[in-house]
């Protein structure tokens with residue numbers, strides 16, 4: 001049988017990895033897919049560079065629409081990125097009856113509903129394993145392997161660039177900007193690296209996982225997003241002393257307590273922020289550009305998925321897995337395929353994504369305070385007034401003659417809105433000398 005014909009849109013980091021791996025493992029992949037898979041056409045604005053990569057093994061064009069218009073092409077792989085031209089091209093490919101594979105989490109987190117609906121109407125598949133945690137088969141796990149479970153929460157290190165930065169800062173004491181440059185040179189960072197360091201990329205991925213885990217539409221606009229740019233070396237050190245590591249986590253959690261409250265509609269937490277995690281947890285020890293995702297299901301308990309979340313060949317591994325899935329399934333009745341978001345389209349629910357004030361976590365607080373009697377009592381008094389209980393307190397030994405000190409407080413779980421009110425009151429105290437640092441903390445049990 002003639003190999004299935006693939007057209008690649010964009011042959012940068014992931015595109016070139018896909019081309020290389022598909023060629024290198026061609027025979028093995030054919031034996032698995034039951035049919036050869038061949039990239040016969042490539043579109044990239046930089047035609048010369050693209051030709052340098054593919055040689056005479058595929059036709060290279062500058063205009064992606066030539067690929068989409070080619071009736072010989074069965075699957076279009078979008079590896080351009082972003083919400084702009086990529087969206088137009090994906091929708092045009094679907095309209096032309098092509099199956100689509102994409103690594104573009106930004107596109108799916110923001111426009112997924114429209115794209116999946118267009119694909120359903122056309123009877124084609126949109127596959128996106130590479131969009132979340134690169135080479136880790138987390139979409140496969142959530143959508144298929146864990147399908148028996150009522151998923152309770154998902155938490156993960158899902159941005160390699162920021163994990164690389166945090167690891168290098170902690171272990172080598174390196175400077176933020178220098179490590180970011182290294183991450184860019186290694187091909188981990190997004191075209192616009194603010195997406196990485198401000199938590200946006202992780203929020204795109206968390207949004208997709210949330211939709212699949214809980215059967216709700218993708219709603220990136222409702223995600224709470226906080227990156228690592230405000231993180232200070234002092235807090236990484238204090239966290240370590242207290243037995244914690246700071247990781248940028250993407251978290252999505254079902255709030256059954258709200259569903260069972262009188263008149264409660266339930267709710268879903270969807271958030272990305274720096275998080276203190278106990279150092280003994282496996283996920284706290286995930287270093288460098290590696291990713292890891294913990295999924296808590298009611299039947300299976302806790303499962304952990306670990307691997308490379310970025311880079312050319314790890315991401316290509318996921319792109320090619322999707323190509324194999326489509327090769328195996330494209331002749332199947334569309335109703336017999338795995339639904340895009342794991343739940344049948346008519347069974348998605350409109351459970352609300354909660355505002356950050358409604359989220360429940362524990363907290364790490366660092367207050368720079370005047371080193372004088374009664375300060376600690378006043379602060380703990382404010383926390384008590386807001387019904388926030390304290391788990392641990394650490395006070396830095398002040399040097400001879402020093403008039404200020406650092407007070408570190410770990411709290412038990414509380415609703416964020418309550419903490420916000422307490423922080424405002426503490427910040428107004430004349431004995432609190434600098435903006436209070438607050439970092440959320442998760443036990444991940």
Ligand SMILES: NC(=O)C1=CN([C@@H]2O[C@H](COP(=O)(O)OP(=O)(O)OC[C@H]3O[C@@H](n4cnc5c(N)ncnc54)[C@H](O)[C@@H]3O)[C@@H](O)[C@H]2O)C=CC1
Pocket residue numbers: 009010011012013014015043044045046062063064078079080081082085103104105106130131134187188189190191309310311312315
């Ligand atoms: N780099 C990584 O480790 C990972 C990337 N991704 C995603 O994969 C996608 C691709 O990322 P990279 O390969 O890193 O990007 P890249 O910037 O290395 O490659 C993009 C390629 O698209 C080409 N391009 C731009 N506009 C085009 C157009 N209109 N028509 C044809 N070609 C065009 C560029 O010339 C470039 O060669 C993005 O959505 C990214 O978020 C996902 C997982 C990991």
Ligand SMILES: N[C@@H](CC=O)C(=O)O
Pocket residue numbers: 131133134158159160161162188189190196201309310311
């Ligand atoms: N920029 C992303 C690339 C993969 O999605 C990351 O650093 O994880």
Ligand code: NA
Pocket residue numbers: 129130131132133134135136137138139318
């Ligand atoms: Na993946």
